[in-house]
Amino acid sequence: MPVDTDVVIIGAGVSGLAAAKELGRLGLTYTVLEGSHRIGGRAYSEEIAPGVWFDLGCAWLVGGATNPFVAIADELGITLDKNHSDAFKSENHRFQRNGQSLNGDQRAACLRFYNDSYEAVSDVAGQGQDVAVSDVIDIENEFAEPFLCGVASAWGRDIDLVSTADFANATGELGFQALHGYGNLVAAWGEDVTVSLNTRVERINWSGHGVTVKTPRGSIAGRTVLNTVSTGILASGEILFTPRLPDWKTEAINGLPMGTENKMGVYFDTDVFGADGRGHYSIWNDDGNAAKVDASVMGLNTAAVFVGGRHGIWLEKQGPQACHDFAVDRVADIFGHDIRKHVIRSITTAWSTEPWTRGSWACALPGQAHQRANLQRPVGERLFFAGEATVYGVQGTCHGAYQSGIQAARDIATQLHVEP
Ligand SMILES: Cc1cc2nc3c(=O)[nH]c(=O)nc-3n(C[C@H](O)[C@H](O)[C@H](O)COP(=O)(O)OP(=O)(O)OC[C@H]3O[C@@H](n4cnc5c(N)ncnc54)[C@H](O)[C@@H]3O)c2cc1C
Incomplete structure (x- = not known):
């Protein structure tokens, strides 16, 4: 099967979107497949009253001024509430x-x-x-x-x-909030990424040199795949890997189950x-x-x-x-x-x-904190992993997901011999 793209990205949450932007910057081609009807994943705001937004997922730009979404919000002209973080210390x-x-x-x-x-x-x-x-x-x-x-x-x-x-x-510390929602901030930042919505990945075949990713809307062949779905989705078996993932990867997924x-x-x-x-x-x-x-x-x-x-x-x-x-x-x-x-x-x-995450974020079981590194580690030089669960220190956060996406894009570029 001819290769359609350098990287098939699974999931258009923050990590998938960040990876797509970084891959584009590095001159690599990518295709983003998102199972749900929208981008943003666990970053999602809804109007609770006209003009009043409520974040169902992430709400705090954790860390305040150092959070990368602060600069992104400033660039997009999106107002952050930077003056009240003391109340939440x-x-x-x-x-x-x-x-x-x-x-x-x-x-x-x-x-x-x-x-x-x-x-x-x-x-x-x-x-x-x-x-x-x-x-x-x-x-x-x-x-x-x-x-x-x-x-x-x-x-x-x-x-x-x-x-x-x-x-x-x-x-x-919790940091700042976006007046119109962190989810809306992520959606505005991610809107320039081309995403195939309503495209649920069912199977990843990595038995050959590259990968073939199967969805109900057809298959796509890539040189590599970047998985950004939650450990809840990975553990559920909804995405079939052929051949199956090695035991060390399955153990990492199981050591980092989703919390609620x-x-x-x-x-x-x-x-x-x-x-x-x-x-x-x-x-x-x-x-x-x-x-x-x-x-x-x-x-x-x-x-x-x-x-x-x-x-x-x-x-x-x-x-x-x-x-x-x-x-x-x-x-x-x-x-x-x-x-x-x-x-x-x-x-x-x-x-x-929630069918697209099966929990709020991954939490390491006692004795399993080291599994975050294993979750992030690539398999067979063509299966890459990103997402909030794959990072240390900023695990379970939006900017942690962002960092993981950028890092994965750079790792893939190195693997494909592209100079960052
Ligand atoms: C209640 C709650 C409160 C939170 N509060 C904060 C906070 O205040 N501050 C903070 O920084 N973080 C917070 N977070 C965490 C933050 O929202 C997440 O860490 C971050 O959004 C995760 O991004 P991700 O890209 O790793 O994963 P996701 O956002 O889950 O992205 C993965 C994407 O994959 C898609 N997908 C799943 N299965 C498939 C499939 N088979 N095929 C194709 N696509 C698929 C999903 O639909 C999803 O869009 C909160 C989360 C929750 C739930």
Whole structure:
């Protein structure tokens, strides 16, 4: 079969789009095949009210000024909210138990527990051990509940399923938000890439010299293939590899299963948060209802409520109405029952059953943090891999996906003997 293109890129999320742009810059040809009806993947914004956008996936340009999407937004004339990141710094995080803010002593004890837990995780990671976070922190502490909820949300998995090495290596401050949505920013940046939408890849045959990629709309032959789909898709077997992937690659995929963080956005007809209400809250009740809440998202009348891990999956299975009720209850826990009469509508996510990702992002199992390098490693000099799960330090982020796409494009260029 004659070769149609240098690189067949599977997926038009951030990593696939970044790779396409870099390959074009390097003078290589590519074809991007995207299974869904749109570009952006896990970067996706929806209008929760006219002119008010809510990000179902990534919302924070993590790291602030150093994030590559800051320069991209500036270039595209897209406004970022650069002036309020202090409200979201960890020292300004607010804690509420049973509807009451922690008093000074309780807050100090809570922060001490958080610091001790972070130190315990980084100590074992520093000793080269990779165990479960639950093995090294004091889960009986009276402030363990919000910490557990925070990990389940930030990692998408509960602490017994989170690797200390991966945790210790994670990115810090949240940074900036895009006023009209991070998803919209990604869509605007990616619109100049030619993408074949509604083109689901079913099979990759790499038995010959190059690759043949089969879709319901026909096959395409390339010199190499770049996979950017999530580990959820790779593990599902929806894409068949002929011959099958080597065991070390399958082990890497299985060591990095998808987590689930679900977001519920609630929009109100007025500012129910008050002048000082904007910021992040960890709340929990003795009945076990814990959540993280981002009040007044982008300074608007929206709250985002987050739950992850087993609780997030359970709530997702209860359906959108249960998610809506849970979210409104949590906002009422903080701002009082009066908020209920101001609710206009909500948007709820269902990432664990999202067919194009099967989860929110990859989370290394205890003992498996090293698998990110194996996930990224090419196979047979023609199967390349990129995406948020393939990077260290910025794993699970939009700019991590971006970096991985650029790196993969350069690796492919080197493989095909093209000078960067
Ligand atoms: C709830 C949530 C909150 C988040 N918050 C943040 C945040 O605040 N900041 C941040 O930086 N990051 C955040 N992230 C993470 C960030 O969105 C992702 O890391 C990033 O978008 C992943 O990009 P990717 O290119 O690796 O993968 P994807 O975006 O998943 O792209 C892969 C593409 O492959 C396509 N595909 C799948 N199967 C096939 C197939 N068989 N054939 C063809 N195409 C296929 C998919 O449709 C998708 O478009 C969040 C994610 C979620 C879910």
